[in-house]
Amino acid sequence: MRISTGWQFWQMERAIERANDRLSLWQRRVSTGRRLEQPSDDPVGSVHALAIRQSLQQLDQYGRNIREARLFLQATEQALADIGSLLNEARQIITQGANDTLDADARDALIQQIRRLKERLVQLGNQRPDGERYLFSGQNLHTQPFTLIGGVLTYGGDGNPLLVNIASDRAIPMNFTGAARLADLYNKLTDVENHLLTGDTAALSSIDLRDIEAFQSEFHRYRGEIGVRLRELENYETLYAARKEQLQGALADIEEIDLTEAISQLKQQELSYQAALQVFTRVQAINLFDFLRGG
Amino acid sequence: MSSFYGIELGLRALRAFQIGMDVTGHNVANVNTPGYTRRRVVFTPMPEYPLSPRLRLGSGVMAQSIQRLRDMMLEQRINRSGADLAQLDTLRQQLQQIERLFNEPGELGLSARLDALFNAFEELATRPDSMAARQSVIQAASALASTFRTLHRDLNTQESQLMEQAQARIQEANHLAAQLGRLNEQIRAATASGAEPGDLLDQRDQLIRRLSELVGARAHYAQDGSVMVYVDGHTLVQDGAAFPLPTTIDLPNRALDNTPVDIRIQTGELRGLMDAIANLQSYRADLNRLANTLITQVNAIHATGYGLDNNTGYLFFDGSDASNITLHADISDPSHIAAASIPNAPGNGGIARALADLRNTPQGALGGVSITQFYRNLIGRVGNDAQLSKNRAESQQLTMAHLLQLRESVSGVSLDEEAANLVKYQRSYQAAAKMISAFDALLEDVLQFVAPR
Numbered sequence: 001m002r003i004s005t006g007w008q009f010w011q012m013e014r015a016i017e018r019a020n021d022r023l024s025l026w027q028r029r030v031s032t033g034r035r036l037e038q039p040s041d042d043p044v045g046s047v048h049a050l051a052i053r054q055s056l057q058q059l060d061q062y063g064r065n066i067r068e069a070r071l072f073l074q075a076t077e078q079a080l081a082d083i084g085s086l087l088n089e090a091r092q093i094i095t096q097g098a099n100d101t102l103d104a105d106a107r108d109a110l111i112q113q114i115r116r117l118k119e120r121l122v123q124l125g126n127q128r129p130d131g132e133r134y135l136f137s138g139q140n141l142h143t144q145p146f147t148l149i150g151g152v153l154t155y156g157g158d159g160n161p162l163l164v165n166i167a168s169d170r171a172i173p174m175n176f177t178g179a180a181r182l183a184d185l186y187n188k189l190t191d192v193e194n195h196l197l198t199g200d201t202a203a204l205s206s207i208d209l210r211d212i213e214a215f216q217s218e219f220h221r222y223r224g225e226i227g228v229r230l231r232e233l234e235n236y237e238t239l240y241a242a243r244k245e246q247l248q249g250a251l252a253d254i255e256e257i258d259l260t261e262a263i264s265q266l267k268q269q270e271l272s273y274q275a276a277l278q279v280f281t282r283v284q285a286i287n288l289f290d291f292l293r294g295g
Numbered sequence: 296m297s298s299f300y301g302i303e304l305g306l307r308a309l310r311a312f313q314i315g316m317d318v319t320g321h322n323v324a325n326v327n328t329p330g331y332t333r334r335r336v337v338f339t340p341m342p343e344y345p346l347s348p349r350l351r352l353g354s355g356v357m358a359q360s361i362q363r364l365r366d367m368m369l370e371q372r373i374n375r376s377g378a379d380l381a382q383l384d385t386l387r388q389q390l391q392q393i394e395r396l397f398n399e400p401g402e403l404g405l406s407a408r409l410d411a412l413f414n415a416f417e418e419l420a421t422r423p424d425s426m427a428a429r430q431s432v433i434q435a436a437s438a439l440a441s442t443f444r445t446l447h448r449d450l451n452t453q454e455s456q457l458m459e460q461a462q463a464r465i466q467e468a469n470h471l472a473a474q475l476g477r478l479n480e481q482i483r484a485a486t487a488s489g490a491e492p493g494d495l496l497d498q499r500d501q502l503i504r505r506l507s508e509l510v511g512a513r514a515h516y517a518q519d520g521s522v523m524v525y526v527d528g529h530t531l532v533q534d535g536a537a538f539p540l541p542t543t544i545d546l547p548n549r550a551l552d553n554t555p556v557d558i559r560i561q562t563g564e565l566r567g568l569m570d571a572i573a574n575l576q577s578y579r580a581d582l583n584r585l586a587n588t589l590i591t592q593v594n595a596i597h598a599t600g601y602g603l604d605n606n607t608g609y610l611f612f613d614g615s616d617a618s619n620i621t622l623h624a625d626i627s628d629p630s631h632i633a634a635a636s637i638p639n640a641p642g643n644g645g646i647a648r649a650l651a652d653l654r655n656t657p658q659g660a661l662g663g664v665s666i667t668q669f670y671r672n673l674i675g676r677v678g679n680d681a682q683l684s685k686n687r688a689e690s691q692q693l694t695m696a697h698l699l700q701l702r703e704s705v706s707g708v709s710l711d712e713e714a715a716n717l718v719k720y721q722r723s724y725q726a727a728a729k730m731i732s733a734f735d736a737l738l739e740d741v742l743q744f745v746a747p748r
Contacts, residue, residue, distance in 0.1 A: 004333075004707025005326050007700060014696075038394055039678025040685060046399065047675040050406045054667055057410040058654075061417045068421050133424065139640035141424050162642050164421050168655065171648070255400065288714035 012280045019273040026266040035257045045254040052251045059240050059247070062166055066233045066240075069164040069174040073230050075129035076176045079136075080223040082124050083182070086117055087216045090189060093117075094212055097196045098205035107196060114193045118186055122146055122153065125182045136179035138162070145179060146186075153186035155179065166236050172229055178222060185215055298741075301734035304355040308727035311338060314358040315720040322708045323717075330501040332363045332706045334493060363493050366705050367516065370500065373698045374507040374514070378562040380695045381508040383688040385567025389457060390681040393575055396449045399674050405446065406674070408439040409654075409667055416651035420644035423634035424603070433622065433629055440612070440620045443586050447617040450579045454572060461544060461568040465551070468509045468531070468565075469539040472524065475502045476537040479521045483534075486520035496520075506531070510540065511563035529558045546573060574680055581673045583616035588660045588669075590620060592653055600633025600646030609633050 029035060039046040093110050096102070102110075125146040127135050137145040137157035145157035159180055161173030188211055195203045297303070315336045325331040341354040398404040415428070415435040422428040478499050485492035499522065506512040506524060512531055515523040524532040527550075531538060543552040549569050550557040560566045590612040597611040609631050614620040626632050636645030654667055661669040 001700075002704040002707075002712075003709065004703045005710040006707050007703035010699075010703075036400065038391070038681070039397070039399055039674050040391065040394055040681030041678075043675050043678030043682055046678050047671045049400050050671045050674060053400070053406065054410050054654075057414055058417075061414045064418065065421050133642070137642070139635070139637075139642035141640075141642035158640065160640065160643065163644065163648065165417060165648060165651065288711040292714055292718065 008283065012276070012283060016273070016276045016280060019269065019276040023266075023269040023273045026262060026269050029257050030259070030262045030266050033256055033259070036255045042254070049251055049254045052247050052254070056244065056247050056251070058168070059244050063237070063240060065164050066166055066237055069166065069172065070230065070233050071129070072135070072162070072174040073226055073233070075127075075135055076174075077223060077226045077230065079124050079127065080176065080219055080226060083121070083185075083219050084216070084223060086120060086124075087185075087212060087219060090114070090117055090192065091209070091212050091216065093196075094192060094204050094208050097192070098201050098209065100201050107199070111193060111196050114189055114196065118189050118193070121182065121186050121189070122148070125153075125179070125186075136176060136182065138175065138177065138179065146183060151190065153183045155183045166233065170236075172232065174229075176222060176226065181215075181218070188212070188215065298738065299734075300354075301737070302731055305727050305731035305734060307341065307355040307357060308730070309724060311336075311356045311358045312720045312724040312727060314361075316717065316724070318361055319713050319716045319720060323710065323713050326708045326710060326713075330497055330504070331708065332365050332493070332497055332500075333708045335362045335364055336360075337362055360491070361493065363491065363496060364706050365500075366702070369698065369702055369705065371514070373695075373702055374504055375562075376691070376695050376698050377504060378507040378511045380688070380691045381564045382511075382562045382567040382570070383684060383691050385564045386570050387681070387684040387688040389568065389571035390574060390677075390684050393450070393453060393571070393578070394677050394681045396446060396453065397674060397677060403442070405439070405442050405670060406667070408435070408442045409670060411435040412439050413651055413654040413667075416647050416653075419632070419634050420647035420651055423644035423647055424641040426629060429629035429632050429634075432632055433626065436611070437622050440614075440622060443582070443617040443620050447579065447582060450575055450582070454575050454579075457568055457572045457575065458544075461565055461572070462542060464509050464563075464565045464568065465540050465542050468506055468512070469537070471502050471506050471509070472531045472537040472539065475499065475506070475522075475524060475532045476535045478502065479532065480535040482520045507563065509563050510565045511561050527559045527561065528556055529553065544569065546576075549573075578673065578677060579617075581669070581676075583618070584661065585666065585669055585673070586617035586620050587615060588658050589653075589666055590614060591660070592656075592658065592666075593650060594623075596646060596649050596653070597633050599636070601635045601638045601640075601643075602633050603630040603641055605638040606631070607633065607638070 028037075036042055036045060036049065093113055097107065097110050125136055126144055129135055133141045134143070134145050134157070137143055139160040139162060140156070140158045141162075143156055145155055146153055147156060148154075157179055159177050161177050162175045163171040164174045165171050188208075192204065192208050192212075194200075195208060315338075318334050318336050322333050337359045338356050339359040341357050343351040344354050346352050399406060401407070412432075412435040415432040419425075419428045419432050478495060482492055482495050482499060485495060503512070503514045503522065503524060507514075510526050512524050512526045515525070517523065521534055522532070523530065523534075526540065529538070529540070531540065540558065541551050541553045544550075545552050545557060546569060548557060548559065549561075549566060550559045560569060593611045598608050600609075601607050602609055609625040610623040611626055611632070612620060613623040632647075634645075634647040635641070635643035636649075637643055653665075655665045657663050657665055658669070664672065
């Protein structure tokens with residue numbers, strides 16, 4: 001085929017242009033570390049990358065939710081543990097009070113103890129772990145849950161769950177929804193106090209002991225439930241750490257370059273650029289006119 | 296037979312070779328001129344001269360014509376292919392610019408803003424009583440709204456620029472058409488006088504090529520050297536007259552409004568711009584649909600909830616699409632954000648949770664995909680369109696390069712070839728000059744013979 005001079009130059013220009021294009025592409029990739037700059041670089045990958053970013057964002061949010069829920073649940077668990085030891089003390093007081101041979105001083109001491117337990121129970125029930133939210137108010141967060149009206153403790157919270165999303169399809173309550181039972185417990189302790197005052201050892205040894213033991217196992221169960229939730233948080237956190245790593249890896253695969261490959265590409269492109277330039281200088285030196293000039 | 300016959304014969308050869316060298320010089324001078332067609336001198340022997348009934352003597356050479364080396368079929372293919380390339384290349388450039396407006400993937404894109412808002416709702420669901428959580432909902436929502444509005448405005452600006460460019464292409468085509476009409480007249484006049492007006496023809500072919508690049512015009516060559524140019528059914532140039540294209544664009548039909556029949560623009564830069572505008576408009580429509588669904592859905596849920604002040608019926612977003620989405624005046628006080636599904640329960644985050652769940656809830660108004668998925672699909676489409684146009688433009692470029700190479704191999708100037716021609720004509724010229732001096736010597740001998748001593 002006949003090759004015209006203009007075509008020859010045009011072709012060489014194009015070759016240099018192309019080599020330069022590719023060279024600057026890889027220079028950019030190596031310096032930014034990114035493979036994907038525009039959606040059109042990899043449309044399927046971009047959409048995938050956006051979805052992965054959303055998942056990562058969501059995982060971060062679930063992580064924050066889990067930390068928040070853990071604070072509340074741990075405070076709840078501690079409160080239930082305190083109530084557990086309070087119940088142990090109450091049981092001891094009842095067994096001691098049920099003894100017929102008890103003298104008046106000892107009985108008075110027991111009454112004082114039971115009164116202190118009642119005060120402690122009210123304190124536990126009305127606690128605010130972060131200074132603003134009541135642990136046992138349910139969704140009625142800012143209302144003090146327990147108030148004494150005429151010696152009877154009443155529950156003013158709503159006992160509704162404070163739900164926290166810890167997964168797209170899993171919300172758990174981060175509070176203890178049976179808090180109203182604390183009032184019942186308080187009023188039971190008032191019964192015990194009265195029976196101690198009247199020396200009703202029969203009631204103490206039968207009904208009171210039985211009721212307190214029932215409360216013990218009930219609150220033991222509550223504490224267990226809270227523990228189960230805390231373990232669930234733990235499990236999700238472990239799961240999320242693994243999933244996050246996996247997603248970040250997938251995202252890097254889509255968006256970022258493999259540095260080793262990129263640098264070898266860069267070197268290769270530098271070579272082809274040099275080659276294109278060299279071809280240009282060689283070819284433009286070859287021309288029949290140059291050979292004629294001497295003749 | 297004249298005694299000077301030989302000298303005249305030599306002179307004719309000198310003249311012919313001189314023309315050869317001139318044409319070579321013209322070719323060399325135009326080696327870099329775009330659209331130049333290489334010329335070739337056609338030499339032909341002069342008529343023979345009967346010396347006697349048995350002897351017929353040749354009378355030398357003459358330069359019969361100067362040919363433009365051009366393959367008309369190929370030229371027409373190049374024009375068509377060039378128009379397609381112009382269309383695809385314009386579309387590629389414009390779609391790449393449009394794609395950049397979306398700022399994806401990145402922290403400033405709508406996708407990140409949507410994620411931030413849904414996260415803020417999620418946070419609010421966990422801490423419905425917290426003013427800090429409410430503030431961050433406000434912040435995330437207003438950042439999202441402003442990103443919607445900015446993107447919408449940028450798309451509008453881009454659209455009006457594209458419209459201006461389309462108008463500029465039509466104007467340029469009309470301007471070139473008028474020029475072509477005048478050129479037609481000149482060519483016809485020159486052709487009538489016998490000689491082929493090479494440079495005028497080159498100019499004409501350049502105009503035709505640019506016209507087909509602009510609006511996909513096609514040319515029909517007449518015997519008298521003039522050319523008729525038409526777009527779709529519309530005659531753009533005939534003889535000396537140009538009939539300008541109308542300037543009203545009918546985008547859905549990719550046509551120009553015209554009576555009695557609209558002019559369809561099949562290819563060329565104008566078609567590329569029209570395609571780009573149509574793409575842009577469909578992206579913007581999707582963006583508006585997305586914003587509208589977000590406003591409607593968020594408001595519908597939010598209005599059923601209760602603020603910290605235990606009032607209900609508050610709206611969250613104001614506006615109807617991406618152009619005017621803002622935060623509603625109802626929530627200028629963050630405590631009015633309705634996180635709770637029941638009154639008097641500051642710890643209830645039921646509504647906030649429902650709002651967070653919108654992230655992945657399929658929406659009938661979006662064809663059954665969620666808000667975030669719909670946006671991702673839009674980005675996928677934007678990227679796909681840009682990539683496809685890039686690939687098509689690149690493959691068209693290969694086709695075009697091939698055709699240009701064919702054209703260049705016929706019509707392009709090769710300096711090596713011209714150098715060889717130059718040598719050839721120079722040597723021939725020298726030989727002819729030698730011949731004249733030989734005849735001269737001959738005559739001198741004769742004159743010496745007859746001259747008085």
